[in-house]
Amino acid sequence: xxxxxxxxxxxxxxxxLCANLRLQSDAQPPEEGMPNxxxxxxxxxxxxxxxxxxxxxxxxxxxYAGWAEYxxxxxxIAVLGHLDVVPAGDGWILPPYAGMIEDGRVYGRGAxxxxxxxxxxxxxxxxxxxxxLPLSRRIRVIFGTSEENASxxxxxxxxxxxxxxxxxxxxxxxxxxxxAEKGILHVHFSCAFSGLEDSAVALESLKAGNAIxxxxxxxxxVLSVGGSQVRLESEGRSAxxxxxxxxxxxxxxxxxxxxRQDLPLxxxxxxxxxxxxxxxxxxxxxxxxELSDExxxxxxxxxxxxxxxxxxxxxxxxxxxxxxxxxxxxxxxLESRFAKEGFAIDGISHQPPLYVPKDGDLVRTLxxxxxxxxxxxxxxxxxxxxxxxxxxxxxxxxxxVFPGDPYLMHQPDEYIEIDRLILLCQIYAGAMYExxx
Ligand SMILES: [Zn+2]
Numbered sequence: 180x181x182x183x184x185x186x187x188x189x190x191x192x193x194x195x196l197c198a199n200l201r202l203q204s205d206a207q208p209p210e211e212g213m214p215n216x217x218x219x220x221x222x223x224x225x226x227x228x229x230x231x232x233x234x235x236x237x238x239x240x241x242x243y244a245g246w247a248e249y250x251x252x253x254x255x256i257a258v259l260g261h262l263d264v265v266p267a268g269d270g271w272i273l274p275p276y277a278g279m280i281e282d283g284r285v286y287g288r289g290a291x292x293x294x295x296x297x298x299x300x301x302x303x304x305x306x307x308x309x310x311x312l313p314l315s316r317r318i319r320v321i322f323g324t325s326e327e328n329a330s331x332x333x334x335x336x337x338x339x340x341x342x343x344x345x346x347x348x349x350x351x352x353x354x355x356x357x358x359a360e361k362g363i364l365h366v367h368f369s370c371a372f373s374g375l376e377d378s379a380v381a382l383e384s385l386k387a388g389n390a391i392x393x394x395x396x397x398x399x400x401v402l403s404v405g406g407s408q409v410r411l412e413s414e415g416r417s418a419x420x421x422x423x424x425x426x427x428x429x430x431x432x433x434x435x436x437x438x439r440q441d442l443p444l445x446x447x448x449x450x451x452x453x454x455x456x457x458x459x460x461x462x463x464x465x466x467x468x469e470l471s472d473e474x475x476x477x478x479x480x481x482x483x484x485x486x487x488x489x490x491x492x493x494x495x496x497x498x499x500x501x502x503x504x505x506x507x508x509x510x511x512x513l514e515s516r517f518a519k520e521g522f523a524i525d526g527i528s529h530q531p532p533l534y535v536p537k538d539g540d541l542v543r544t545l546x547x548x549x550x551x552x553x554x555x556x557x558x559x560x561x562x563x564x565x566x567x568x569x570x571x572x573x574x575x576x577x578x579x580v581f582p583g584d585p586y587l588m589h590q591p592d593e594y595i596e597i598d599r600l601i602l603l604c605q606i607y608a609g610a611m612y613e614x615x616x
Pocket of ligand 1: 292293326351
């Protein structure tokens with residue numbers, strides 16, 4: 180319906196995107212009125228200025244977020260995107276903050292994650308406005324500024340000041356629609372030793388992993404054996420903590436090896452226990468938390484952090500549990516399992532699951548538009564990952580990455596194809612209209 184009109188908006192949309200890509204909006208220290216630093220503040224101001232010039236009502240929500248809005252009605256539909264980016268990192272051939280066009284692609288940090296999709300939604304909304312078609316709900320494009328640090332503090336602040344949507348989407352993950360995101364439970368555990376007997380082998384140090392949500396690709400331990408130091412090293416393959424089965428945890432062979440050394444008995448027992456419950460599979464079976472459900476599949480466990488010395492062992496588990504289950508159930512099983520072996524749970528952090536039934540209005544509307552615009556037939560998906568959709572009620576992740584696309588987010592030479600930008604604009608315009616009409 181808006182497809183033809185959107186073709187005429189192409190040049191303006193690409194120009195606006197390139198200008199925003201030139202504003203380096205990676206993590207920077209906060210300043211007065213700029214809770215996420217001057218870079219994110221400038222990117223936010225630019226997006227709001229662009230929206231205002233197009234003809235939308237806009238608001239800067241105290242530097243945390245902003246919005247552009249069209250239409251009337253007590254209910255509101257929202258598209259939630261973010262203007263902060265991850266640091267450029269190494270390995271770029273093209274400059275990361277030049278907003279350059281090459282071979283029909285717009286290059287720059289944030290081109291795909293998430294500035295390109297944000298501007299495609301903004302210009303999609305312009306096509307809706309230009310059509311003059313009646314709407315029964317307002318449509319708001321919301322600009323966030325703290326997605327990449329995973330704090331979602333921008334949307335927490337927004338929720339204290341502003342209207343919340345009755346439905347909407349975030350263009351910040353995968354197509355078609357993500358209707359289920361597992362609960363994320365991070366558990367820190369430890370085991371302290373005291374009064375250990377003399378032994379042939381002693382543990383001097385143990386270290387693996389830099390982030391709880393990654394599979395460690397290196398693990399090392401230093402033992403003292405008869406007065407001399409022996410270093411044990413193990414290598415694996417990294418993967419995201421939500422998909423531990425795709426990696427090879429470097430801790431596993433090391434734990435197994437440590438459980439067979441002539442360490443003090445209590446330490447041997449602790450390593451045997453960890454080897455038994457963690458190293459044979461990643462679905463939590465030996466921990467007693469092998470839960471699964473139809474919407475989201477099996478629970479996963481990643482041992483992301485491990486460290487120790489002669490006095491204690493500590494570790495961190497990244498658990499992704501099924502959407503129809505609860506944190507309390509997982510935690511109570513873990514607590515008793517660990518307590519029995521002399522381990523303590525020292526702390527947790529938690530993000531509840533997100534789940535919207537597949538046959539509900541929101542999923543059906545978004546799937547319908549996706550099929551209509553792309554001709555692709557596929558099913559809505561579930562994930563163990565956490566998307567921006569969790570930061571606001573009634574929002575689901577919807578694109579921008581198509582099945583089979585190369586993985587470009589957070590990579591050097593991030594880009595978005597201009598043809599793809601147009602298609603996104605057409606899909607998002609269609610979706611906004613269907614939800615708001
Ligand atoms: Zn993103």
